[in-house]
Amino acid sequence: MRIGQVTLMVGVGLGLMVATGFFLGRLATRQRLGPPGVRVVNEPLEGIEPNANGSPRIFVAATQSVYLPTQVLEYASVPVPVEKIVLDWLPKDTTYGQRLYTATNDGFQISTTVVLMGRDRTSIHQPEYCLLGSGWRITETARDTIPVQEPIPYQLPVSKLLTINYHRTSRGALVPVRGVFVYWFVAGDQVAGDHLKRMWHLAWDMMRTGVLQRWAYVSCFAICRPGEEQATWARIKQFVAAAVPQFQLVPAAEASPMGHGPPAGSARHLPPKDEL
Structure with a gap:
């Protein structure tokens, strides 16, 4: 393998590492905790x-x-x-x-x-x-x-x-x-x-x-x-x-039978007031 090819492969690898780190960093900053x-x-x-x-x-x-x-x-x-x-x-x-x-x-x-x-x-x-x-x-x-x-x-x-x-x-x-x-x-x-x-x-x-x-x-x-x-x-x-x-709150009464969430525009099931 030529030196130029090795250099190219190393460069691509480093680029992927940087891109991956940037992507994960973006995910961490915009991460929200679901219910x-x-x-x-x-x-x-x-x-x-x-x-x-x-x-x-x-x-x-x-x-x-x-x-x-x-x-x-x-x-x-x-x-x-x-x-x-x-x-x-x-x-x-x-x-x-x-x-x-x-x-x-x-x-x-x-x-x-x-x-x-x-x-x-x-x-x-x-x-x-x-x-x-x-x-x-x-x-x-x-x-x-x-x-x-x-x-x-x-x-x-x-x-x-x-x-x-x-x-x-x-x-x-x-x-x-x-x-x-x-x-x-x-x-x-x-x-x-x-x-x-x-x-x-x-x-x-x-x-x-x-x-x-x-x-x-x-x-x-x-x-x-x-x-x-x-x-x-x-x-x-x-x-x-x-x-x-x-x-268990899933599925809610408004949800589909497979429990993958309520239909668009429907109200979501809420727990009683003493719960978080």
């Missing part, structure tokens, strides 16, 4: 951290939280504090909502979590990493939908993960435990059933409008015995269909 796709309320969020004396310390971690209903179908619930290690690890402008739902008829439990980003996009990451980090191994991944009837009938796209872990009994034996983990993402007028689709929407909106969509990551997790995965999935679907209309 959330979940209800945010002025209710304190509790945090929890271990104490030297063995009893955990509960503290107020934030003055706002993502709303989750206290009762869904036959499920009663209790709020779950966010661990301090999570609060320290994720960006400070992250908003959380966590509740543990227990069926009053048979004790079946569903853990539900919402993580809402602010201006820092790193609040939202691939859920698979958290599962692996907590000792669960993913055995199957699938894309699916959950029919939701309110505020309008639509199909909620989700990712479904089947997982396995092992519990050690008092006698030292390892017993397999299965789990069904379901998640999706929601922003101001969009729903994504997987991480790649959410990233595509985020990048496209930034380039097209300069709006940084405020994405929320919603997950439901239930533990079961081996062989009960399909029955557990059926119960999660029923739970999600009843719970989602109570805390």
Whole structure:
């Protein structure tokens, strides 16, 4: 390769780097934060951290939280504090909502979590990493939908993960435990059933409008015995269909069935006055 060709290639590369930096700089200066796709309320969020004396310390971690209903179908619930290690690890402008739902008829439990980003996009990451980090191994991944009837009938796209872990009994034996983990993402007028689709929407909106969509990551997790995965999935679907209309703002009643925003000229769904 001739020296002139090398010089030309270096020049083109530097030019692309400068142009890219300029473009990203322009995006940063015109960036606006979009509205959330979940209800945010002025209710304190509790945090929890271990104490030297063995009893955990509960503290107020934030003055706002993502709303989750206290009762869904036959499920009663209790709020779950966010661990301090999570609060320290994720960006400070992250908003959380966590509740543990227990069926009053048979004790079946569903853990539900919402993580809402602010201006820092790193609040939202691939859920698979958290599962692996907590000792669960993913055995199957699938894309699916959950029919939701309110505020309008639509199909909620989700990712479904089947997982396995092992519990050690008092006698030292390892017993397999299965789990069904379901998640999706929601922003101001969009729903994504997987991480790649959410990233595509985020990048496209930034380039097209300069709006940084405020994405929320919603997950439901239930533990079961081996062989009960399909029955557990059926119960999660029923739970999600009843719970989602109570805390998720997408789609609004005026929106299209796919939840991609209201028609031109229509009024946008607004949360109650005590919400932000």
